Amino acid sequence: MTEESLQLGQPTPLPAGPHEARLDRVPNPHPDTDYLARFTVPEFTSLCPVTGQPDFAILVIDYVPDRWLVESKSLKLYLGAFRNHGAFHEDCTVGIAKTLVDLLGPRYLRIGGFWYPRGGIPIDVFWQTGAPPASVWLPDPGVPPYRAR
Template sequence: MVKVRSGASLLGADVRTPASPDEATLERVPNPHPGALYLARFTAPEFTSICPVTGQPDFATLMIDYVPGDWLVESKSFKLYLGAFRNHGAFHEDCTLRVGKDLVDALAPRWLRIGGYWYPRGGIPIDVFWQTGAPPEGLWLPDQGVPPYRGRG
């Protein structure tokens, strides 16, 4: 499980990428608009992890949409957390859900969804989607904008 800390101690500091997600810390900061219904989006187009069987690298675009409650994720800590997957061996489904669930545990958002759009390996792309439930009524929810994989033909 990821460590959670309130504040922004990593911001502006010279910090190395953690060796694994278990060594990472997600920092959270107070949401200045906790009563407002709005969506925050993170796009990670260069997410990487390692296949736990072959040790080969896997690549994905992660799209994370969340409706903040009392907390926001501090973006530098989130960037370092995502980078910690670089040498982490796990299947696509595990990586995608781990990121989503770690954010839910750290932030207690009103709602969160994650789309993991994985590049093909062995000729098969795998897209993984997870959300915490139905989006709040009245929320403007834009499309994630990542097209499904299309091969030639």
């Protein structure tokens, strides 16, 4: 992938939905080192597939890269594209993680979807690829259990 093919540094409209979005990856400058990269998304939104009402979440994505890093602007556009996408919390959370795993082939990835309540019940969704490498510091996601977030 060349720098010219990246969305970075170019005006890029928000995609209509996640299936229209393009995630870019860039080479990891430290492929010989285990380290954790974290993306915290405090204002994630999608739509309830039944009612069309908005759903809100805090997403925390942790991954240990191998050969590739996700380019952050493309990730922002991809995640922003969910604002008009109808899917259940579980589908959004696990689908985002699987998409990143397919793109990056990381040594480890986990996602926490901390969803705000709808109908009085918060639904938090967690998924990971397996055990993290032993040498990696894996901090707490930093999102407290539900207490009227």
